[in-house]
Amino acid sequence: MDETPFQIDTRGEFSFPENHKFDAGFGLTEATIDYICDAKGEPDWVREFRKAALRKFNEMPMPTHWAPEGINNLDFDKIRYYLSHGTMPYKDWDEVPDDVKRTFERLGVPEQERAFLAGVDAQYDSETAYNNMREELSKQGVIFVNSTEGLREYEHIFRPWFGKVIPVSDNKFSALNHAAFSGGSFIYVPKGVKVAQPLQAYFRINSESMGQFERTLIIADEGAELMYMEGCTAPKYDSATLHSGVVELVALKGAKIQYVTVQNWATNVYNLVIQRGLAMEDAEIRWIDCNIGSGLTMKYPAVVLQGRRARGEVVSISLAHSGQLQDTGARMIHAAPETTSNIVAKSISIGEGRASYRGEVNVLKGMKGCKNNTECDALLINPASRTDTYPAITVNGNACAVQHEASVSQVDEEMLFYMQQRGLTRAQAMSLAVNGFINDLVKEFPMEYSVELRRLIDLEMEDSIG
Amino acid sequence: MDFPQNMSMEEAFALAEAEAKLNQALSESKDRFENAVLPNRLNEDWRFGRPHKYATALAELLQSGIPSQGEAMVEHAGEAAVAVTTEDDDLRQTEMLMPTIGSDALLGMHLERFGSGYALYIEEDTKEPIRIEYTTTGFYTPSTFIMVAPGVRAEVVEIHHGIGEAASMFATRNIQVAEGAKLKLLHHSSNMERYMCITNIQNMGGQVVQLTRHDTHDWAREETVAEIYTPGSDTQLYSSNLPRNGVLDLHTKQIHHAGGATSNLLYKNVVYEGGTAIFAGNIFVAPGAHNTDAYQSNRNLLLSEKATVHSLPGLEILADKVRCSHGSASSGVDEQQLFYLLSRGIPREEAIDLLAYGFERDVIEKYERA
DSSP states (O other), X not given: OOSOOSOOOSSSOOOOXXXXXXXXXXXXXXXXXXXXXXXXXXXXXXXXXXXXXXXXXXXXXXXTTTXXXXXXXXXXXXXXXXXXXXXXXXXXXXXXXXXXXXXXXXXXXXXXXXXXXXXXXXXXXXXXXEEEEOHHHHHHTOEEEEHHHHXXXXXXXXXXXXXXXXXXXXXXXXXXXXXXXXXXXXXXXXXXXXXXXXXXXXXXXXXXXXXXXXXXXXXXXXXXXXXXXXXXXXXXXXXXXXXXXXXXXXXXXXXXXXXXXXXXXXXXXXXXXXXXXXXXXXXXXXXXXXEOOOSEEEEOOEEEEOSTTOEEEEEEXXXXXXXXXXXEEEEEEEOSTTOEEEXXXXXXXXXXXXXEEEEEEEEOTTOOSOEEEEEEEEEEOSTTOEEEEEEEXXXXXXXXXXXXXXXXXXXXXXXXXXXXXXXXXXXXHHHHHHHHHHHHHHTTSOHHHHHHHHHHHHHHHHHHOO | OOOOTTOOHHHHHHHHHHHHHHHHHHHHHXXXXXXXXXXXXXXXXXTTSOHHHHHHHHHHHHHSOOOOOOEEEEESOTTSEEEEOTTOHHHHHHHHTOOOSSOHHHHHHHHHTOOOEEEEEEOSOOSSOEEEEEEESSEEOOEEXXXXXXTOEEEEEEEEEEOSSSOEEEEEEEEEXXXXXXXXXXXXXXSXXXXXXXXXXXXXXXXXEEXXXXXXXXXXXXXXXXXXXXXXXXXXXXXXXXXXXXXXXXXXXXXXXXXXXXXXXXXXXXXXXXXXXEEEEEEXXXXXXXXXXXXXXXXXEEOSTTOEEEEEEEEEEOSSSOEEEEEEEEEOOOHHHHHHHHHTTOOHHHHHHHHHHHHHHHHHHHHHHO
16 A cells, blocks of 8 residues: 555544445445345344334434524435445454554554553444453453444343334434444443443544444443543545444443543534433433534433432533534433432534534423533634523422523633733633633543643634634 | 605605615515414424414414404503504504514414504603503403603503403513613413413613513413614513413513623522423524623422423524523422421411512512612
8 A cells, every 4th residue: 555645634634545345335225234234244133123224214304493404414315324344343453454553543542552441442434443352351241342243242232222222213313323333332341340441442434425323332230330432533525424323321220331422523524423321220321522523513412310319410512613513412311219410511612613502301200309400601712603502401390409500601801811911822822711611521531531632622722813 | 655845865765765674574574474384393482382282272263253352451651552453554563573482373363363452652751650451251362562762761560361261362562662761561461261472672772671470371371572772771571470280381582683782581480289381581692792791590499299390591692702691490499498487387388388489579579679
């Protein structure tokens, strides 16, 4: 292969030549599904399952009455639904092809550091390219594989929960993912096992017009604990790319799951991800979510609080630049008594960017002693920036307390003046102010992510302030 | 068109331009009603409001051919009040341009048959509050128009009251407040099977303080749109309700077309028994409306296991240099407060009533002090 296939840049705007072993072509039909199933060697029940989901997908309407208008520009026939280098994940670092390695190099994660990480599930295009697990973890009985392998090898654990948290007919994009899913992780942590190091997946899209329909299922058995991190960067493309993943979490009695996402797709990517967790008795689920890239993001991490004293939390940061719409938020369904939830969302709108918070808190009938707290703060940088807040709160009965607060503000001129007077440039001052605004949330992210986040915000600010 | 004799060329042009603008707006408005569909499940402005049940029922009433039945009276108005009917062109035009919150189709039907009402042209300070009262035993569709001249301070009380078991009413109200003027409006409605009121406030640099209260309806919907056109305007919207059974559906919009203005909203509900209270508010700050201060707050006290609250506060901010916030809180009675009262020998029911009274009292005080 030729050397220097990419240009040097600062924000991941580069791409590698495409060289795929499997390519299902454009559009999604039964033939596409057959192609995917054959390529992955999937059992017949999965094939039937996918086809049923495809019929649902074709029947269901787009969520047009409330969704952002940009979603109507999506053309399902101009998307490639499956691309892959092959079906087997690379077990050893040496087996990973050079061009894939180089991509990770550019992502800023050195090999040694990744070797240190508990298990790296690095998704390159639709299939997991690198999947390495530390021996200790397997000794503890922790399963960390890609979803294809999970379905094949651990059907008895995977299948009972497959599509249970997010059913096929939940919405159009859920049906789409059930029909075309590939990649993603399957994790099972046995009873009482506390995974000390975060499990991590880096993945990226690297083919034009390619949809990434990753499917992740994480099951934490009674008393288990784990943290999962995913981060993504994507090169820039000319035509729109669709990313429509489904992430299901199941926290059984007393389990704890933390799910961290840092999303930095190119602005031609539609990022329509469905994330939902099921928290049983005394369990805790935390979504830590950061959206910086993509042209249109619609993402509302949810927790269904199904057991007594379950706890849900969403911490969300979003940054909308010109041409971007970050429609993010959270959902909390209190389906058991004495459940508590907390939502903290902060957004920053730059240039003509638009950041929206859309949320739902629902305390079902007869649920006593439930508590929810929601805070949304928005920061507007330029005169043309836009921010919206659309929460929906439903409370049944007199034994619960639910509160929501939102505020919108801009960077204080006096603060900027003070910093400039001390010798900082306006961009530096602005960057410092913005970092201060989200500082308490950035602290929630693991070390390397918070460093990356700050660097990204610095870069964004440099562009926005003339 | 005919111009007055002593008009200058510039004034004549300005008048002609205004007329053309109005005609344009009216013809657009006609399209609006022609294209409008009855509120259905997909209508976001009717979320949780069960449009298939209530909007449909109201539309059936409006189209049933039942004549508008009701009595309108006004007190303490002096020369300000003019009784109006369907024939009044000014009022028709004003109503045609009225914004709604998801109910264009219903407003269109109201226009077809709005019946009677009062227009108040208030040019002097009111000594006593002007009192407008609409009562009905059947189905009544009145309209009110209130215009307050520059610098004038006015107070108006508007009562909508149903008599008997099966009274229904669908009312509209237009308010225009000029620079430096002040209007305090108390709106009280009660005892209706179906009740809906659409209010449009146009604030051109004055102060408007509105307090609404809806009592003992089976179904009631309020739509209040406050449009702020001039810097220096101050708009305060308050509501205090005690729904017992039935559905109370409150919708508000604070639209800041111009910067440098303030608006404040506080809606409180104490929900008893099997009552349902819905609040959906929105603050819209138009591009360029900088230095806006807008606040919105919804508080609900639930007093029964069967009580339900839906709260949808919203913000849409298209300008920077703004200070906007909204808040929503819903809960039952604070156990510690209740314990304190019980320990003083106050019976439980009385204690809860006392706490409910204290809860909604501050809204009324805010109105009284304004």
